[in-house]
Amino acid sequence: MKKLFIAASCAMAMFAGGVQAQDQNLRIAFDVPYEPFEYKDENGELTGFEVELASAMCKEMEAKCDFVIQAWDGMIPGLIARKFDLIMSSMSITAERAERVLFSDPYYITPGGWFGPESFNADVTDMNAMKGKTVGVQRGTTMDTFVTENMTGVVTIKRYTTAEDMVLDLEGQRLDAVFVDYPVGEQTILNRDGYKEVGESVKLGEGVGVAMRKRDTKLAKEINAALKTLKEDGTYDAIMAKYFNYDIKI
Missing domain, CATH: 3.40.190.10 (Periplasmic binding protein-like II)
Incomplete structure (x- = not known):
C-alpha cells in the first residue's frame, strides 16, 4: 500500500511539473x-x-x-x-x-549575417538595388522571418532545410546572397575563396x-x-x- 502511495505521488509530481x-x-x-x-x-x-x-x-x-x-x-x-x-x-x-x-x-x-560572392555589389538595405535578387535563408529561422517581413515582393526567397544545402546553392550561383547566423556564415562561407560579407550584420530576437x-x-x-x-x-x-x-x- 505504501509503495502504491509513493508511486501515485511521484506520478502526480511528474504530471504537475513534467520531466526532471x-x-x-x-x-x-x-x-x-x-x-x-x-x-x-x-x-x-x-x-x-x-x-x-x-x-x-x-x-x-x-x-x-x-x-x-x-x-x-x-x-x-x-x-x-x-x-x-x-x-x-x-x-x-x-x-x-x-x-x-x-x-x-x-x-x-549572435546576429544574422549577409554573405555572397565577391561580385555582389548591391546594398542589401536598398530595396531598389535588391529587386530581382534571389536570397537564401534556412526555413523557420529568425532570418527567414526577417527577410519574409521586409523583402517579400522585392526578392525571390529560397528556403532550405539545412544551411549546408543553402551554401551549395550559393556556390552553384543559384543564389545572389544568403542571410544566416553570422558564425555559420563565417565558418561555412567566408572560409571559401571568392566570398565576402555583403551587408551589415543584424541582431534579431531575444x-x-x-x-x-x-x-x-x-x-x-x-x-x-x-x-x-x-x-x-x-x-x-x-x-x-x-x-x-x-x-x-x-
Whole structure:
C-alpha cells in the first residue's frame, strides 16, 4: 500500500511539473550540420559549441543525456510528439514559438549575417538595388522571418532545410546572397575563396534558448541553474573560446 502511495505521488509530481533531469534519460535534439554549433567531425563524431555546452550542462545536472539528430523543420513537432525532450539547436526565442514550447533563459545571441560572392555589389538595405535578387535563408529561422517581413515582393526567397544545402546553392550561383547566423556564415562561407560579407550584420530576437515541452517547468529550472553555473565557473567561456573569437554570451 505504501509503495502504491509513493508511486501515485511521484506520478502526480511528474504530471504537475513534467520531466526532471534525473527522472529519465534526456534526449537532446540537434539540427546537423550547422557549423560551428553542431556538426560531425572528420571521425563522424557529433561536436560543436552547443553539443559541448549540452554535455557540460548534463554533467552539471547529473543527468544522463542522449543526442538526437533532427531536421530543423521537424524540431517543434518532434518535441511535442515526445521524440526527444530538449531542443538545443540555435533556436531563437520568439513569442510565436513560446506559445508552443517552454524556453530556458537565453544562453547566447549572435546576429544574422549577409554573405555572397565577391561580385555582389548591391546594398542589401536598398530595396531598389535588391529587386530581382534571389536570397537564401534556412526555413523557420529568425532570418527567414526577417527577410519574409521586409523583402517579400522585392526578392525571390529560397528556403532550405539545412544551411549546408543553402551554401551549395550559393556556390552553384543559384543564389545572389544568403542571410544566416553570422558564425555559420563565417565558418561555412567566408572560409571559401571568392566570398565576402555583403551587408551589415543584424541582431534579431531575444537570444537562443533550450526549448522543452510547456509542462516541464521543473526541468527548465534545473537547466537555468546549470547554465548559470557554467557561465559563472568559466566552463561556458572555455567552450566558447574553442569556436568563436568574440563573445556570444548573453
